[in-house]
Amino acid sequence: MKSKQKQKSYGLSTRAIHVGTSPDPQTGALVPPIYQTSTFVFPTAEEGANRFAGEEGYIYSRLGNPTVKALEQKVANLESAEAGLAFGSGMAAVSAVLLGLLRSGDHVICSRGLYGCTFGLLRDLKERFHIDFTLCDMTQQDDLQKAIQANTKVIYIETPINPTLEVIDLEMVASVAKTNQITTVVDNTFMTPFLQRPLEFGCDLVLHSATKYIGGHGDVVAGIIAGKQEIIDHIRMTTQKDIGGILSPWDAFLLIRGLKTLGLRMERHTQNAFQVARFLEKHPQIESVYYPGLSSSMYYPFVQKQMDGAGGIISFEVKGDTQSGIHFMNQLKLCKIAVSLGDVDTLIQHPSTMTHAIVPEEERLKMGITPGLIRLSVGIEDVEDVIADLEQALSAIE
Ligand SMILES: Cc1ncc(COP(=O)(O)O)c(C=O)c1O
Known part of the structure; x- marks a missing residue:
């Protein structure tokens, strides 16, 4: 385990299963009920007033819900955070964080690559709310230091960066x-x-599109953040409460279920992706492969320093022009052409015309998103089948 802190008493998989949930005390049901309710009845009017004044207890599901809370506790625990907060999508989480931490006149430094809609949001914040941002290549500490201004309030990064x-x-x-x-x-x-x-390395706040690996089965759209209680309370009581991008109890239940197998799935995604990356690296039709888990990658030392595996996402370019890559994608049978990632199914997409189409071409090229770049989210199928599918599609374009 790469960590600056001592391991907590139980391992991650044990905590993913047990923290925040316990059998229902009334019935003994192993899986607690889903609290599919919009509001909560107060025993007295005085008690209702007390809860509004800050006393413990539920009020209304936009302000908190027991099923959603169980999810928040699990993710916070796994991220070594004091508290968590769930949202109706990853972008609801990103926007709540940026709007919660920034005000007009502030400046954000971002990794030079970002998910397309995060970039779109930053551009909007700049044009409409005078919150400026700088994309920064953070491989050099000097570049980061130079990007800091007197009004810089947030550094916002993806690592590994989507999709490069x-x-x-x-x-x-x-x-x-x-x-x-x-x-x-x-x-x-x-x-x-x-x-x-990331919090174990001194970062302040972590966020997820829980739509991806945490859900893992392609059936829920959600977001979650985790960090210090004070920051989470601030975002809960400002941008979440008043803008309202909350998660439904049913979706929280699906994510709680997803978390129970997350450790197993990440192991398999990582093993499969490594084998697929090795296959692509050696294939004569492949121009380049980007996967930090390959020892040939310049980022491999960071995998050893701060990651417990390189994960399930690979990007690559096929030889020839952009059309060769598109033709290759159209030949695939098992791997599905779809955006999203982290599902048990293998998904493939073309960032410059899909997830990052919103980013102007000039910025896209600066981010390293070439017209031929293809992103593959390797699923947990039998890896031989995924490789055979890629092989037949590559041979069709030779
Ligand atoms: C890295 C990253 N962050 C955030 C998001 C946004 O998440 P959502 O689609 O759940 O709103 C995505 C979506 O693809 C993503 O890939």
Whole structure:
């Protein structure tokens, strides 16, 4: 386990199963009920007033719900955080965090690559709310230091970056941020707490598109953040409560179920992706492969430093022009052409025309998203079958 802290008493898988949930005391049901309710009855009017004044107890499901709370406790525990907060999508989490931490006139430094809609949101915040941002190549500490301005309030990074798989040194970023009293936010979607726990390296807040690995089965859209109680309470009582991008109890239940097998799934995703990356690396029709788990990757030392595995996402370019890549994708039978990632199914997509189409071409190229780049989210199928499918599609374009 790569961590700056001592391991807690139970391992991650045990905690993913047991923290925050226990058998129903009334019936003994192993799986507690889903609290599918919008509101909560107060025993007296005085008690209702007390809860509104801050006393413990549920009020209304936009302000808190027992099933959603169980999910928040699990993810917070796994991320070594004091508290968690769930949202109706990953973008609801990203927007609540940025709107909660920033005000007009502030500045954000971001990793030079970002999920397309996060980039779209930052552009909107700049144009409409005067919150400026700088995309920064953080492989060099000097570049990060130079990007800091007097009004920089947040450093927002993805590592590995979607979809270029560049890796950023978490400890370096957190220490520069601390010296300058800047809050560090890490989008940990690609890794999950099973492979990387940014708070243990000094970062302040972690966020996930829980739609991806945490859900894992392609049947829920959700987001979650974890960090210090004070920051989480602030976001809960401002941008979440008043903008309202909450998670439904049913979706929280699906994510709680997903978390129970997350450790197993991440192991299999990582093993499969490693074998697929090795296959692609050797294939004569492949121009380049981006996967930090390959020892040939310049980011491999960071996998050893801060990650417990390189995860399930690979990007690559096939030889020839962009059309060769598109033709290759159209030949696939088992691997499905779809955005999203982290599902048990293998999914493939073309970032420059799909997930990152919103980013202007010039910015896209600066991010390293070439027109030929293809992103593959390797599922947990038998890896021989995934490789055979890629092989037949590659031979069709030779
Ligand atoms: C890294 C990353 N962060 C955030 C998001 C947004 O999540 P959602 O689609 O759940 O809103 C995505 C979606 O693809 C993503 O890949």
